[in-house]
Amino acid sequence: MKINETTVNNIPIIDIRTDKFKTFTIRISFRNTLDEKTTTIRNILSRMMIKRTKNLRTETELVQFLAKYYGAHLTEGTTKRGDSHIVNFTLEFANERFIHEDLNIFNDLCEFLNDILTTPFEYTDEWQSFLDQEKRLHKNKLSLLLDSSMQRAYINMLNIMFKDEPNRHMSFGKIDEIDSITLEDIMKEHKKMMEEDEMVVLVVGQTTDNNIKSLEKIYSRDNYVKLPFNGFNGQVSNVINYQTDVEKIEQAKTILGFRIDKKQADMMSARIFNRMFGGGAASFLFMNLREKLSLAYQIHSELDIKNGVLFAIAGVDFNRVKETEIHVMKELEKFRNGDFTEEFLQESKNQFLSARLDAMDKPKGVIATLYGHFLAGIDFDYVDEQLSLVTKESVMNVAKHTHLDTVYTLTGGESNGSHTL
Template identity: 20%
Template sequence: MELTRTEIMPGVWLNHLRSDKFKTACLSLTLLTQLKRETAAMNALIPYVLRRGTTRLPDMEAISARLDELYGTAIEPVVRRIGEIQCLGFYASLPEGDFLPGGQNVLTDAAALMGQFLLSPATRGGLLLPQYVDSEREKMLEVIRSRINEKRGYSVLRCMEEMCCCEDYAAGRFGSEAECEAIRYQKLTKQYRNLLQTCPVEIFYCGRAGEKEVVSAMRDALMTMPRAEIDYEIGTDVRMNALEEQPRFVEEALDVTQGKLVIGFRLGECMEDPDLPSLYVFNCVFGSGTNSKLFMNVREKLQLCYYASSVMDTHKGLLLVASGIEFDKREAAQEEIFAQLEAIRRGEISDEELHAARSGVASDLRSVLDSQGDLEGFYLSQILDGSDCSPLELAELAENVTKEDVVRIANSVECDLIYFLRGEEADAEDEEDTDGEA
């Protein structure tokens, strides 16, 4: 599998990966723009409004009927944040003709429909329909508010928000509740037109169709796309250091039976020239997976929790350790998490640990080739990093990461903020100090 990359229109790039392995093909279209607090919510709302109706298929019932006709082709709005780049667009999964009873090829129709969503939304007087904008705004508000429902994810988000309170990163994928509430259709239409003209666009295809066929389908689909000067000045502000000298501490209370501890770190100076394989292997040794130090010690040895694991954002340079614990075990868990990081800094990594981490990372990277969704995400992320490494090349590099590489990353990491979600029964005086929800 070899990725080819072609500019099919000004600033519109088609990434083509031919593969016969799958029963469905994947086609995605992504507009790239700088994540900013003021525009994050508006930008995020756009694909959802566009997906409500087009000039030819004016409502959801008509759209769904068309998609059902195309053997359940799915075209869904997607909003992502990669570092501080907001990525918005559509992701389509379409059945390959070889496996359909009639053998028909749905690529051209699916591409055309995606083009319609992007370029020919239902409008009145040239403006996006207010009823669609209002309806999708209310639905997005519900999504933003519903973060609180799942406490594990909520606590991680809250830690990131507090940690990056002075950075646009804190805007999240969908922006803030307040920004979302303020959206009106006139302003949104203006922003939509502006994005269409200026955003770099990445198209990704993986499936049985050859490059020519995909280029032609996408050129036809995007023929009427207005393009102006493309804004390539997008990127991520990577802060190497913690905001304050001592790690900040934020505590919140909710009616929960389990406490959630999240410790936020900056990956630090290693982000000056991020060495992805080493970062992945470090994370695996420290806190990702069942052979990690956190799992083996915080869970297995001390039995403080059901989960204790770490995740990284290698674009923004963040490391977050999350754990679900009894309320009174916070200090014990925190102490152990820091102790495990210290152990890595001292070079206490056994050959088995290093080997397991390296082969785990390499295996994860190799398995990217077996999933179209993973391939799409991998290449989009690589493109934004300006890198052209394939999953296999990265896997090979991961297998050669040394103990010193891992220690170097551990020494670069710096704790910035500790977040704790606890139950409500604690005394009222403590509650006064708690930070409310942003």
């Protein structure tokens, strides 16, 4: 695998040249600061962009066009990372080298991507019904998402823990903002995205110099845009916030939110700590709270590495919420005291490494990994070097600087409201 970073038309290009895949994958990523005023709009905009263009005016036409190129597949997605909101467009398609037909698939689909990216500049009133359709679909999508009591609990948790911080916003936006979005809002956000977002094109496959030349057709910018990539600066507090809400649900959802002091803890060690604490089937939370104590129907931990935030998330009986919280803190205390083996540490490091290598066996995994490296300004070897430096002491240090901030419970029992300790 050979990685070349170049700039074409003021857009950074990451060319991941490999013989491992017989297909091409192109991803175009747009990144800007997470803003609650624009996340919902950006989600609807991205859906509109991949369904119809000025040259392919219906979804059927667009699907038929992609089918002509041996089932090329176009998707979009939004995510948040650190203090950023990211919109991705991904196109997967066959390498004409393996097709016995005179087609210039790579070049043609680069022109198609230009059609995708530039069509919203030409939206007129006749696109209004299309916008109305996508607003309905996005509302339905969020409604289905919110049908999950665990998802509602997680969103409520973010709103409480990050009350005055942008980190409380979800990447998919808010359902109550959808109705007010206008075609003018869509066009304005598209123009801003094309001019002000950091834009990166990543391509993986058996690329040639001619392929990279074809990428020029995707888009051209007047200026090169490079934005800072930071996390939110949440402050570690000695005050613990408690909030309990009541709904008609069959199982309590309790989430413990922790802040990690990033100035005191190594972030690679934090990754390994999370894997050992609750990030896998062999973790302390899973093995001890679920398997041994039968406290939780489900339990795991999640790490937001860029923002230094960790969540322990559990589904438990209504009358075992406090007991679960106590035992989660007991498991954390074990790590602070070094009550884990060197063998488990090494096993967790090996699992982390295996997961990275497994990701590199898939085109999308390669792109996701190398885009993360691009944002952080590091290379593949740097991650391996940092992993080799993780020790029992460094994991203990992470645990010692992991502080409980908020405990949120969504239950079917009685509400205790909110309070602090």
